[in-house]
Amino acid sequence: MKEQDKQKGFKTPKGYFEGFTDKLLHNIDKEASSMPKEDGFRVPDNYFEKLSREILQKLDQQETKVKVLHPYRKYYYAAASIAAILVLVITLQFNKGEGITFEDLANSDIESYFDNNELGLTSYELAEVLAINELEISDILETQLNEENIIDYLDDNIDDFEELNLENDELQ
């Protein structure tokens, strides 16, 4: 009844309700379009036309580099290889047992290698290789953690520190 009373005396423009949904959706779209659809980037003129040629040339250049230009070179390589083997054998004879092993690398060298080279391994891949189960926390941390440090850390970083004391309370 009340609904009908309200309508008495009021009128809406013709077709108002029919067009309502469209108008609303249009307005929502307009609001969403505050995010531009174009990113504003452009490329130099004719860039794409030249690209294939450039890549093919690059490939050609790289392949020419490995072409054998002088067939007699392989004899030089053979001679050099024999000489190298002789030198190696002689050196090994004189320096038996003094070869360089992985252990001889300084830790700092290994660390700087990892710092400067892109390993291309994700943390998951690393996790598969590392025997995490056999590691102790002291293997990773140089400074030993004492109980006080741990409590200080938890106190600073946990919202409700009291919650952690639950077990203690129960013991008391």
Place this chain on the structure above:
Amino acid sequence: MIAEETLVDQLKQKKTQQKAFEVLINTYKERLYWHVRRIVVDHDDTDDVLQNTFIKVYRNIDGFKGNSKLYSWMYRIATNEALTFLKIKSKKLGVSSEELQIKIVANLQADVYFEGDQIQLKLQKAIASLPEKQKLVFNMKYFEELKYDEISDILDTSVGALKASYHLASKKIEAYLKAD
């Protein structure tokens, strides 16, 4: 357009390799260019990354087993190349990857190959502030208009996780654009 399987076969045979590679470049150069460009932003850097991507594709085509689509495989190589490029760049400059992002967008205003207006510049700043994965998903969905299935294939992430990332990224960007 040439069928993907035919193209892969031709790429693997010495006799047809060169011609097929040219077709491959012409088919994918623009799509991959824009994909890389949105990650590394600078045109010259994009050019380097894109050329390396195609060369890697050429050299490793024998390793392509056809488990995924050729274009997803290429997109994956391009994405990895672009991200590795940025990592090396930040290491060379001695800055963190976040600092590098700020630097890159700051250079955009003076970039001759950027002609965006203030809103577009702000949009780039907003995108630069996103975490790596969200940035990739946002660009691939919003600008490149790839389907979730396709992005899932490229980034090796479930569709559900991608939708969540895209939703978060859009919310952050909207908030960034509306601020001040």
